[in-house]
Amino acid sequence: MSTILPPAPGGSVAPNDPAIDTGRGTGLWKDAYLRLRRNPQAIVGAVIIGLFLLVAILAPILAPYGGDELPGRTAVTPTTIPGPGEIDGFPLGLDRFGGDVLSKLIWGARASLLIGVVSTALGLAGGMLLGVLAGGLGGWVDSAIMRFVDILLSVPSLLLAVSIAAMLGQSTYAIMIAIGVSQIPIFARLLRSTMLSQRGADYILAAQTLGLSRRTITMSHLLPNSMGPVIVQATLSLATAVIDAAALAFLGLGGGLPQTAEWGRMLTYAQAELGVAPQLAFLPGACIVITALGFTLLGESLREALDPKTRKK
Amino acid sequence: MLRVIGKRLALLVPTLFGLSILLFLWVRNLPGGPATALLGEKATPEAVARINELYGFDRPLITQYLTYMGKLLQGDFGVSINTGRPVLEEFATRFPATVELTIIALIFAVGVGVPLGYLAARHNGRLIDHGSVVLSLIGITVPVFFLAFILKYLFAIQWSLLPPDGRQDPRMDATHYTQFYVLDGVLTGEYDAAWDAFLHLILPGIALGTIPLAIIVRITRASVLEVQNADYVRTARAKGLRESTIRGSFILRNAMLPVVTTIGLQLGLLISGAVLTETVFAFNGIGRFLRDAIFGLDYPVLQGFIIFIAVLYALINLIVDLSYSVIDPRVRVQ
Numbered sequence: 150m151s152t153i154l155p156p157a158p159g160g161s162v163a164p165n166d167p168a169i170d171t172g173r174g175t176g177l178w179k180d181a182y183l184r185l186r187r188n189p190q191a192i193v194g195a196v197i198i199g200l201f202l203l204v205a206i207l208a209p210i211l212a213p214y215g216g217d218e219l220p221g222r223t224a225v226t227p228t229t230i231p232g233p234g235e236i237d238g239f240p241l242g243l244d245r246f247g248g249d250v251l252s253k254l255i256w257g258a259r260a261s262l263l264i265g266v267v268s269t270a271l272g273l274a275g276g277m278l279l280g281v282l283a284g285g286l287g288g289w290v291d292s293a294i295m296r297f298v299d300i301l302l303s304v305p306s307l308l309l310a311v312s313i314a315a316m317l318g319q320s321t322y323a324i325m326i327a328i329g330v331s332q333i334p335i336f337a338r339l340l341r342s343t344m345l346s347q348r349g350a351d352y353i354l355a356a357q358t359l360g361l362s363r364r365t366i367t368m369s370h371l372l373p374n375s376m377g378p379v380i381v382q383a384t385l386s387l388a389t390a391v392i393d394a395a396a397l398a399f400l401g402l403g404g405g406l407p408q409t410a411e412w413g414r415m416l417t418y419a420q421a422e423l424g425v426a427p428q429l430a431f432l433p434g435a436c437i438v439i440t441a442l443g444f445t446l447l448g449e450s451l452r453e454a455l456d457p458k459t460r461k462k
Numbered sequence: 463m464l465r466v467i468g469k470r471l472a473l474l475v476p477t478l479f480g481l482s483i484l485l486f487l488w489v490r491n492l493p494g495g496p497a498t499a500l501l502g503e504k505a506t507p508e509a510v511a512r513i514n515e516l517y518g519f520d521r522p523l524i525t526q527y528l529t530y531m532g533k534l535l536q537g538d539f540g541v542s543i544n545t546g547r548p549v550l551e552e553f554a555t556r557f558p559a560t561v562e563l564t565i566i567a568l569i570f571a572v573g574v575g576v577p578l579g580y581l582a583a584r585h586n587g588r589l590i591d592h593g594s595v596v597l598s599l600i601g602i603t604v605p606v607f608f609l610a611f612i613l614k615y616l617f618a619i620q621w622s623l624l625p626p627d628g629r630q631d632p633r634m635d636a637t638h639y640t641q642f643y644v645l646d647g648v649l650t651g652e653y654d655a656a657w658d659a660f661l662h663l664i665l666p667g668i669a670l671g672t673i674p675l676a677i678i679v680r681i682t683r684a685s686v687l688e689v690q691n692a693d694y695v696r697t698a699r700a701k702g703l704r705e706s707t708i709r710g711s712f713i714l715r716n717a718m719l720p721v722v723t724t725i726g727l728q729l730g731l732l733i734s735g736a737v738l739t740e741t742v743f744a745f746n747g748i749g750r751f752l753r754d755a756i757f758g759l760d761y762p763v764l765q766g767f768i769i770f771i772a773v774l775y776a777l778i779n780l781i782v783d784l785s786y787s788v789i790d791p792r793v794r795v796q
Contacts, residue, residue, distance in 0.1 A: 296476060296477070296480060297480070299477050299480075300477055300480040300481050300484060303477050303478075303481055303772040303775060303776065304481070304768055304771060304772055304775075305729075305730030305731070305733050305734045305771065305775070306730065306734070307734035307737070308733070308734060308737075308767075308768060308771065311756055311764075312488060312764065312768065315492070315756060315764070316488055316491055316492055388603060392603070392605045395605050395607075395608075396605060396606070396607065396734075396738060399605075399607050399738060399741075400737070400738075400741075400753055400756050400757075401753075401756065401757050402756070413605075416605075416607070416608060416611070419611075420611065420742070423611060423614065423615050423619060424615075424619045427615050430608070430611045430612075430615070431612070434604075434605070434608035434611065434612075437603075437605055437608065438600065438603050438604050438605075438608070441602075441603035442599065442600065442603045445599060445602060445603055446599070
């Protein structure tokens with residue numbers, strides 16, 4: 150148990166906050182957790198995400214049919230698409246291929262969340278690697294990496310994702326990589342600037358005085374203390390990733406069959422039937438909005454909890 | 463001022479240079495290579511060989527790159543595979559449509575967003591504040607094309623209030639000079655054509671403007687909240703200045719700086735959003751053209767578009783930076 154703790158960013162305890170002021174210093178993450186638990190916004194976000202995650206994991210149990218199955222093929226004619234409650238066994242109706250909309254929404258949760266999580270993890274990993282190299286090494290490495298990041302940032306992120314997906318070919322993996330790579334510059338820049346702002350801190354000076362190597366200082370002191378904003382951004386990026394995945398599907402990227410259970414694709418193919426069966430667009434659209442809302446609420450509460458500057462007065 | 467502009471433009475050079483290298487490598491790594499990219503997927507091996515020789519794809523990479531750069535610098539972006547016309551020409555005819563749409567979207571976003579954010583901050587904690595916070599949260603998380611669907615379904619299909627797609631009623635025999643349809647109508651005195659073109663802009667404009675609107679509301683609200691309790695505002699009150707002067711010259715002006723930055727940063731969102739919005743509303747602008755290019759794997763168009771956007775993006779950001787000095791004299795001194 151060390152007695153000298155580094156002044157973690159946002160770790161200072163508000164003295165007038167009786168619920169948190171325990172008289173002893175709490176750590177950054179415990180403090181953040183206590184704040185999150187009392188923030189209704191965070192709870193709503195966490196409940197939404199928890200529910201969708203549960204649905205995604207339990208999809209094989211919850212969904213009446215498989216994601217690509219077309220159980221109502223015979224009930225769909227070129228002129229009629231049975232809507233919600235119109236035929237037994239399909240509570241949310243059918244789509245034009247004869248797929249069960251409820252099952253497809255459930256399997257879609259799995260597909261969309263998987264794309265969101267994998268692509269954000271890719272972006273986070275790539276961005277952190279570049280950010281640590283730039284912020285930790287400085288000098289020409291820093292300049293070179295940041296110029297590269299500038300180049301990536303000179304193209305709007307959705308267009309960057311489109312270009313990468315076009316290069317990688319038609320597959321779900323291409324979509325994950327495309328969205329992930331388009332997020333790298335954001336993470337790299339954020340981590341670098343946070344690390345730079347920490348570099349002059351007293352605890353770094355202390356570590357240097359103790360004769361610690363640059364690698365130890367960077368990895369064990371600078372990096373852990375710079376992770377707050379990056380984690381916040383990752384949570385917010387999950388929302389963007391889910392939305393961008395839908396947009397890429399809408400633009401015809403991602404491959405697979407038209408009837409694949411994925412929210413963005415369901416929305417895309419609903420366009421032609423907007424006048425006859427608007428629910429085919431509204432249901433997957435609502436799922437995307439609610440999921441993105443959950444991640445955004447959680448991310449913003451996390452930001453408030455970790456950063457005293459944005460905390461509500 | 464001129465020195466600042468010159469310095470910023472000079473900084474743009476390495477970025478564009480790097481981007482051109484990436485793009486060059488990008489086209490050469492596309493499925494099937496550049497010849498297939500030019501000819502389409504069903505090209506015969508002979509045709510591929512001919513194109514390879516014609517365009518020099520069999521020569522060393524460095525030679526190829528220099529040739530490509532030489533053409534780019536002369537404004538030669540190549541020929542569209544889908545239409546067979548020069549890429550630059552295709553952009554020129556479609557760009558006004560997108561500019562028109564973007565302007566309407568920005569007017570909507572700023573015109574509604576700044577007052578709403580300001581009102582929310584002034585009535586902090588009241589109903590309008592909570593309402594604007596919730597609405598802006600939803601605004602950020604709605605996929606642009608989904609919002610476009612909803613607007614189209616409600617206003618065009620369900621209630622038939624506004625036209626569902628296109629830029630102008632094709633029965634309207636309008637004269638076009640500038641390709642800005644509203645402006646054309648006003649210039650030629652064909653006011654019905656101008657009005658019709660304007661009606662066609664409303665739904666796509668709202669769809670495109672909603673995300674920037676939501677962001678502007680949030681930034682304005684946060685910024686006004688911060689400024690309205692500043693010491694100089696208290697001093698102004700203590701001096702007995704009129705409330706309207708305090709709000710206009712003290713609070714709003716100082717609160718606008720982050721808002722202007724944000725508006726500039728929305729450009730990327732607007733361009734990405736235009737691709738999606740124009741597709742839903744069959745609006746014949748640069749965004750829809752790009753979507754067709756993605757579908758038809760029209761690489762010269764994609765390549766040209768990305769360079770074009772990068773330059774535009776950088777120029778707009780420069781204008782945004784310069785506009786600071788108009789709003790905030792303190793920036794001018796430095």
